[in-house]
Amino acid sequence: MLPYDASLWCTDCPADEDRTQYFRGGSMALHLAHRMEKVKASAIREILKLTQEPDIISFAGGLPAVETFPAEDLVEVSTRVLKEHGEQALQYSPTEGYPPLRRLISERMNRRLGTTVSPEDVLVTSGSQQGLDLSAKVLIDPGDIILCESPTYLGAIGAFKAYEPRFVEVETDDNGMVPSDLENKLSTLENIRFIYVIPDFQNPSGRTWSLERRQAVMELVRRFEIPIIEDCPYSEVRFEGRHLPPLKSMEGSEWVIYLGTFSKVFCPGMRMAWLAASQPVLGKIILTKQGADLHTQTLGQMQLADYLEHFDLDANIERTIQLYRRRRDVMLEKMEEFFPSSVSWTHPEGGMFLWVSLPEGLDAYEILDECLKEKVAFVPGAPFFPNGGHENTLRMNYSASDSEKIAVGVERMAGVIRRAIENLDSGGERAAS
Amino acid sequence: MLPYDASLWCTDCPADEDRTQYFRGGSMALHLAHRMEKVKASAIREILKLTQEPDIISFAGGLPAVETFPAEDLVEVSTRVLKEHGEQALQYSPTEGYPPLRRLISERMNRRLGTTVSPEDVLVTSGSQQGLDLSAKVLIDPGDIILCESPTYLGAIGAFKAYEPRFVEVETDDNGMVPSDLENKLSTLENIRFIYVIPDFQNPSGRTWSLERRQAVMELVRRFEIPIIEDCPYSEVRFEGRHLPPLKSMEGSEWVIYLGTFSKVFCPGMRMAWLAASQPVLGKIILTKQGADLHTQTLGQMQLADYLEHFDLDANIERTIQLYRRRRDVMLEKMEEFFPSSVSWTHPEGGMFLWVSLPEGLDAYEILDECLKEKVAFVPGAPFFPNGGHENTLRMNYSASDSEKIAVGVERMAGVIRRAIENLDSGGERAAS
Known part of the structure; x- marks a missing residue:
């Protein structure tokens, strides 16, 4: 060399x-x-540090509600696993994952999502963040192209950047990625290595792809024979409307690298997630995981498998849905009541986030500075666009604050935004006069 | 781009x-x-699959003895952490690690190893394997040089290869890396990015660096201003002789990236390890960990911190030492008794492995094939040399087998080796005649 x-x-x-x-x-x-x-400190991590004072109402983070964590049940689970299988639970284990957990995951996917995934198609990962990292490690050389939604998930941008790709944003509207623009890019650009998408209750936009869009995108995936990473952290947290099939359940599923996680429906602190994919890409991802951390925690995998066998995860998800739906409703109601009419926002059918567009000319970072003075926080939208711009957008999280705080926080934000619009208008008048 | x-x-x-x-x-x-x-399936993983049949006596793996795992204590620990801090233990946590655990690790290092590490110098990793991966990710471009011992740890070769370095092996003898050869390479080669070493009870050789060698290598590290990764998984498992100071405790410690782990003194299945380094490299490693898996399992970190506060890890290490010392003694005794005199091997003062050199002309892979027929297994030494060769060497593990199995296994191996030497000699005579 x-x-x-x-x-x-x-x-x-x-x-x-x-x-x-x-x-x-x-x-x-x-x-x-x-x-x-390319690897820089996340702007959001810096903002989150500012928002950790206890008197701040924070819509900035992406934390699940601690009320949904099954801590009590896990005492029973932990005790059983350690007493009955302590030696195995504390020993090294296969890179692919604990075999009973791989089986439980594939069965659950096939039952709830209509996929046809076998246990051998499943790799247990240390959070979906690791699935993002390993996928790019296997597929990306410097300068290669990743196609993504616009906006897209900041944590994916962060993981992918370590492999020095170019990001090309595909036009995205309320129904998802726009197929004509995707087709145009697949036809004209070279060295595209994969498409990255979050079809359900997207982070950050809260948008969900329509069935027609899913079908149209998979038609292009098959035609262009291009891998697509389908990131589904929130799919099971749907408040209303019917569940839509994942890309992984459609024709061409061998091109889909599916990322699922227990972080939003069980708890994130255990870092239990999975990646479902076909050979040969799965085999290569397993090899890179071996080099990266040998295997995901044995004890945690056995605890999760025991929990899935002895407790009702679906009932826990139902409770989570009830809680987050109430919080979303309060946030939407209060935004409707207090936000100026020149501001628009999305109405998510599930998940943890909604997306706000301020009038052109406003800068969400400046709004955030003012909001922090009034002890309320959110995340500016610009970092979710890998190629920049969109300074007038922002993301709000409703899963981690109770209804009272949401009501107070939205009203405070509304006041700051209203004043900023007034300043903008009077500045505009001065400039025109 | x-x-x-x-x-x-x-x-x-x-x-x-x-x-x-x-x-x-x-x-x-x-x-x-x-x-x-570059990323290939490990030859050892394939061998380990062969050795998992229950009637095989395996000296092939690198597993700690399950008898040393504190499963009983962890029931108490788990229950306390989940009952008293369940919400925190199951939530996302900082990339750097759980703050009390970082403090406990730095205090323990300073007390037992004579270092002067602050909690802010410590990053909690998902096993030391992750420390190897992240270090190379931050420091290595394709074609850059890594200097390593000869032989060196196979798992490190695997982690580093994903970043496409060139490996240059530095001459290594019973006292460690040879300073004159290291100096020669540091003087003449360009684009050396770091040195990788395992000074205590090395995997695979079982050798320990002398104090003089540590000092001489650190003198070169300071002179050439070159980072050095000091990988210390076994350092606390010393059977005899005095503890020698780690490089991290010596002058020039700011160049040392220290990898420590709880895998060999607590349990490996929890994947709890750490990396201690100075800025700016630590900050960069933390950033890459954020992209790789966000953070190490919160629950496991809090369990480990609770264990360190409520139980006596040092006493557990002492029991581990007693057990492994007995097993090493039996292995050495039986090798002395049964192995042919043309075979030589190391006498480790700690750790889990010893290293065997067969007469030139023998191939450890062929010996392994014969040994597997007799239901005993080890690992050939060649894969531990990144640039190949040394087919007459092999590694034996004594931590995972009880004394009876060790005695039987060594005797069986000796028989196979003796027959192979006889074949070699008669083949040589035939060739000479």
Whole structure:
């Protein structure tokens, strides 16, 4: 292999010496990998630090409600697993996952989602974040193209960036990715390696793809023979309307890398998720997982399998749905009551987020600065667009705040937005006069 | 960024079409990332599958003894954590790690190892395997050089390969890496990004670096200002002799990325490990962990912290030492008794492995084939040399088998080796005649 020479294939990055960072003390230099130019601290993580003061009403995070976590049940589960299978639960285990859990996951998918996935198609991952990372690690070389929704999930952008892709946003409306634009891009761009989508209650937009869009996109997937990552963290948390089939259940499912997780329906702190895919890509992802962390926690996998066998996860999901639906309803009602008419927002049928578009000319970062003074927080929308822009958008989370806080927080936000619009209008008048 | 063109920087890889793999059915092609040329199934994993039949005596794996796992104590720990802190234990948590655990780890390191690490220098990882992966992700571009011992840990080779480095083996003897050869390589090779070492009871060789070698290598680390990854999974499992200071406790410690783990002294199935490093490299590693899996399991971190506060880990380590020392003693005694005099092996002062050198001309893979027929297994040494060779070496594990099995297994191995040497000698005589 020839020595690495950044100048041969990358023109928009600083020269090598700029990738040299300094140890504390400042006298010693450390050379970092080229990819670290792309891996930056998430703007949202910085905002979330500001919002952790207890008196802040935060619509910024993406946390499930702690009321939905089965802590009591897990005492029983933990005790049983450790007493009956302690040696196995604390030992190394296969990279692919604990076999009974792989079986339970495939059965559950097939029963609830209409898929035809076998236990051998399932890899247990340490959160869906790991599924995103490993998929890109297997499929992406520097400069390759990922097609994604516009906006798309920030955590996926963060995972993918370590492999130095180019992101191309496909036009997206209230019904999902627009097939004509997707077809245009698949026809004209080279080195597209996969499409990344969140069809149900998308993070950040709260939008859900229509059945027709799912079918049209899968028609293109089959025609262009292109892998598609279907990220479904919220699919089971539907408040109303009928469940729509995942891409993984449709013709061409061998092209779909399905990411499912227990984080939003069980608890996120156990980092239990899965990836369902066909060979050969699944085999390659398993190999990269072996190098990345050997296997997902054995104890946690056995606890989850025991929970699925002894408790009713579906009933827990139903309780979660009731809770989040009430919170969404309060947020929508109060937005309707207090937000100015020039502001628009989505009406999610499930999940944890909704998406707000302010009048053009407003900057959500400036609005956030003012809102933080009034002890209410949200996340600006711009970081969800990998290629920038859309400074007038923002994301609001309703799963992690109770109804009273939602009502107060929305009213405070409305006041800040109203004043900003007034300033914008009077500024506009001054400019015109 | 320009389109990726493998031909610009890599001459020893197949052309692009050879990296195209086929979905089941065979009609659909999938393009894989260039790195997947390097990421192969571990030869050892395949051997381990053969050795899982219950009647096989296996010295092949690297499993801690299940007798040392604190399953009973963990019932109490789990119940307390879930009852008292259930909501927190099941929620998302910071990428850096659970703050009390970071503090407990830094205090323990400083008390037992003579380091001066602060809680902010510690990142909790999902096993040390993740520490290996993230370190290479931050530091390695394709074609960069990693200096390592000869032989070195197979799992590290596997993690690093995904980032397409060149491995350069530094001469290694019974006292550790040879400083004159290390100096020669640091002086003459370009694009060396880090040195990777396992100074205590190395996997696979069982060797321990002398104090003088530690000092000499750290002198070179300071002079050449080169990061060094010090991987210490076994350091606390010392049977005899005095504890030697880790590189992380010596002058120049800011260049040391220290990997510690609870896998060998607590249990591996919980995947609890840590990485201690200075800024800026630690900050970059934390950022890449955020993209890779958000954070290590919250529940497991809180269970471990609770265990460290309520139970005596050092006493558990002492029991582990007693057990492994007995097993090592039996293995060494029986090798002395049964192995032919032309075979040599190491005498580890701790850890889980010893290393055998057969007469030149013997192939450990062929010996393994014969041994499997007699229901005893080990791992050939060749895969532990990133650049190949050394087919006459092999690794034996003594932690996972009881004394009776060790005695029987060693005697069976000795018989196979003796016959192979006889065949070699008679073959040599035939060739000479």
